Amino acid sequence: MIVVSEYVHNIKDTVSTIFEGMAVTASHFMRKPYTVQYPDRMPVRVQDTLPFRYRGILDVDLEICTGCLACERACPIDCIVIVAEKDQQTRQLLLSQFDIDIAKCMYCGLCSEVCPTGAIHHTTEFEGADYSLESLIRRFVQDPLMAYKAKKGPETDPKIAPILSRGMAYLDQWAQPGGEKPGGDEPA
Amino acid sequence: MSTLRTEEMTLNMGPQHPSTHGVLRFVVRADGEVMREAIPDVGYLHRSIEKIAEKVGYRGFMPYTDRVDYVCAMFTNQGWGMACEKLAGIEVPKRGEYCRVIAAEFNRIASHLLSVGAMAMDIGAMTPFAHVIREREMINDLIEELCGARLTFNYMRIGGVAWDLPPGWREKALAYLDHFDPILEEYNALISWNKIYVERLANVGVITAADAINYNLVGPNLRACGIKWDIRKDIAYSVYPDFEFEVPVGNGQWGKLGDSMDRYVVRIREMAESSKILRQALKKIPPGAVLAKVVRNFKPPAGECQIRVESGRGDMGWYLVSDGSGYPWRVHVRTGSFAAMGIIQKLSAGLMIADLVTLIASLDVIAPEIDR
Ligand code: SF4
Ligand code: SF4
Numbered sequence: 185m186i187v188v189s190e191y192v193h194n195i196k197d198t199v200s201t202i203f204e205g206m207a208v209t210a211s212h213f214m215r216k217p218y219t220v221q222y223p224d225r226m227p228v229r230v231q232d233t234l235p236f237r238y239r240g241i242l243d244v245d246l247e248i249c250t251g252c253l254a255c256e257r258a259c260p261i262d263c264i265v266i267v268a269e270k271d272q273q274t275r276q277l278l279l280s281q282f283d284i285d286i287a288k289c290m291y292c293g294l295c296s297e298v299c300p301t302g303a304i305h306h307t308t309e310f311e312g313a314d315y316s317l318e319s320l321i322r323r324f325v326q327d328p329l330m331a332y333k334a335k336k337g338p339e340t341d342p343k344i345a346p347i348l349s350r351g352m353a354y355l356d357q358w359a360q361p362g363g364e365k366p367g368g369d370e371p372a
Numbered sequence: 373m374s375t376l377r378t379e380e381m382t383l384n385m386g387p388q389h390p391s392t393h394g395v396l397r398f399v400v401r402a403d404g405e406v407m408r409e410a411i412p413d414v415g416y417l418h419r420s421i422e423k424i425a426e427k428v429g430y431r432g433f434m435p436y437t438d439r440v441d442y443v444c445a446m447f448t449n450q451g452w453g454m455a456c457e458k459l460a461g462i463e464v465p466k467r468g469e470y471c472r473v474i475a476a477e478f479n480r481i482a483s484h485l486l487s488v489g490a491m492a493m494d495i496g497a498m499t500p501f502a503h504v505i506r507e508r509e510m511i512n513d514l515i516e517e518l519c520g521a522r523l524t525f526n527y528m529r530i531g532g533v534a535w536d537l538p539p540g541w542r543e544k545a546l547a548y549l550d551h552f553d554p555i556l557e558e559y560n561a562l563i564s565w566n567k568i569y570v571e572r573l574a575n576v577g578v579i580t581a582a583d584a585i586n587y588n589l590v591g592p593n594l595r596a597c598g599i600k601w602d603i604r605k606d607i608a609y610s611v612y613p614d615f616e617f618e619v620p621v622g623n624g625q626w627g628k629l630g631d632s633m634d635r636y637v638v639r640i641r642e643m644a645e646s647s648k649i650l651r652q653a654l655k656k657i658p659p660g661a662v663l664a665k666v667v668r669n670f671k672p673p674a675g676e677c678q679i680r681v682e683s684g685r686g687d688m689g690w691y692l693v694s695d696g697s698g699y700p701w702r703v704h705v706r707t708g709s710f711a712a713m714g715i716i717q718k719l720s721a722g723l724m725i726a727d728l729v730t731l732i733a734s735l736d737v738i739a740p741e742i743d744r
Contacts, residue, residue, distance in 0.1 A: 194567065197567040201567045201568075204562075204565075205499075205561065205562045205563060205566055208558050208561050208562040218506050234516075235516055235517040235520070235538075236538075237516075237535060237538070238516065238520050238521075258432070259432075260428040260429070260432030260433070260435065260436070290435055290524065291521065291524075293526060293534070294432065294434075294526075357535060357538075358534060359533060359535055359661075359662045359663040361661075361666065362664070362665045
């Protein structure tokens with residue numbers, strides 16, 4: 185008799201807990217869907233919805249690159265190659281190569297963290313599929329150019345000033361050692 | 373009439389098997405549906421992470437630690453950071469520690485969510501997995517806003533964290549927790565107390581407390597056997613002593629103590645505890661710096677140290693030997709998944725092949741963490 189009652193009890197339990205679960209599932213029919221149809225049915229491009237700190241494919245603003253090689257040294261997998269040489273006549277640094285191998289890059293952010301001007305920075309771009317590895321090497325220098333030299337006061341060149349302020353805004357996101365410049369959230 | 377001749381089968385399960393949580397391989401000796409033995413074969417995912425550390429230096433190794441356990445990378449980040457700090461005697465600012473705890477506890481919830489969801493999926497219930505992935509995505513959105521990545525966070529640095537909480541993030545995080553607590557209840561209604569599900573897990577893969585200690589199990593796997601051992605409480609590190617939280621242990625409510633259901637329920641209850649810690653941390657977080665001043669060319673003095681963190685898979689040990697140069701001399705990681713793999717061979721005797729999947733899922737092993 186006990187066996188029969190347990191059997192019936194088990195069936196009752198099973199049915200009731202399944203219905204409980206189904207009720208949860210049914211309630212989700214009424215809620216807003218969380219999934220989106222990527223990539224063709226997005227109301228806005230995904231890239232535009234990503235947060236500012238998003239670590240996507242790297243970009244370099246050569247106009248404000250000082251050629252300090254800090255990024256090249258910080259990268260643990262050596263996917264940045266920079267050639268910067270002193271020009272004999274003008275005594276200035278001449279950038280003749282700045283390549284980043286996007287195929288090797290792991291988007292860790294160690295390079296953009298150390299850049300003094302925010303020249304090398306992550307974008308929100310992430311769609312990097314391509315047919316060959318060769319085309320994943322981003323070559324930023326087309327013609328050799330002078331490296332940027334930081335001025336004493338604020339930047340005056342109207343062409344460079346907006347780029348530099350963008351770079352500085354990017355740098356502001358990073359925590360400052362010792363917290364000299366507290367960025368981010370205000371304490372409670 | 374003579375009896376039918378039977379013979380033992382040797383089966384290969386994995387490495388590319390959908391229910392082995394990554395790439396694990398088992399050699400199964402089975403008699404029909406019943407296993408004599410399942411021998412785990414580790415090493416398929418070995419990437420020499422420990423050796424890489426000797427080549428890339430202290431700072432450069434931080435992104436690699438993400439790959440030790442990609443499901444809860446915050447803890448591996450924290451472990452590496454803490455090992456370096458201990459060796460060099462660096463003190464992390466209070467706010468930095470809070471940021472670490474907040475990020476890590478969010479990560480713990482995400483990791484446990486994946487674990488419980490994958491468990492349901494391995495058993496055959498597909499819907500719960502979609503639910504947990506939805507919740508995990510929301511946590512990933514928060515973490516993405518914090519540190520710019522969804523999986524390989526690289527959030528922490530030697531001496532603190534790389535980014536402070538962005539403006540308005542705390543409110544978002546608290547709003548998420550308000551949303552999360554009822555969701556956990558809903559999830560329990562959906563699957564956890566489902567009779568079929570309970571029957572499938574209860575009394576499967578029972579680990580006794582003595583075995584758990586002998587086989588070096590850690591984390592939720594150990595606590596499910598009724599042993600209250602949590603590094604956050606017992607060897608307090610970071611700012612965990614500031615918070616009040618329970619350490620859930622298994623109680624054998626559904627079957628024998630230490631069965632798969634206990635391990636499952638411990639994870640569910642740990643998520644609720646993490647949510648509690650997060651609320652306190654988000655409320656109490658002090659102002660100040662998040663990153664200590666550390667020389668760029670970081671060189672800890674010669675010596676060795678060992679630290680422990682309680683990751684999603686339990687006690688994670690980082691052992692670091694320095695010879696005073698800019699590169700570590702030796703790094704070793706002790707992970708919970710590797711220990712958990714050891715006990716599978718013992719537990720598998722007499723189980724059905726289908727229960728092996730339950731067992732792997734309930735031990736929450738993560739393939740890259742086993743092999744490193
Ligand atoms: S993001 Fe990391 S891997 Fe990529 S270039 Fe920068 S330092 Fe190197
Ligand atoms: S990108 Fe930045 S870190 Fe790299 S060389 Fe230019 S200024 Fe230096």
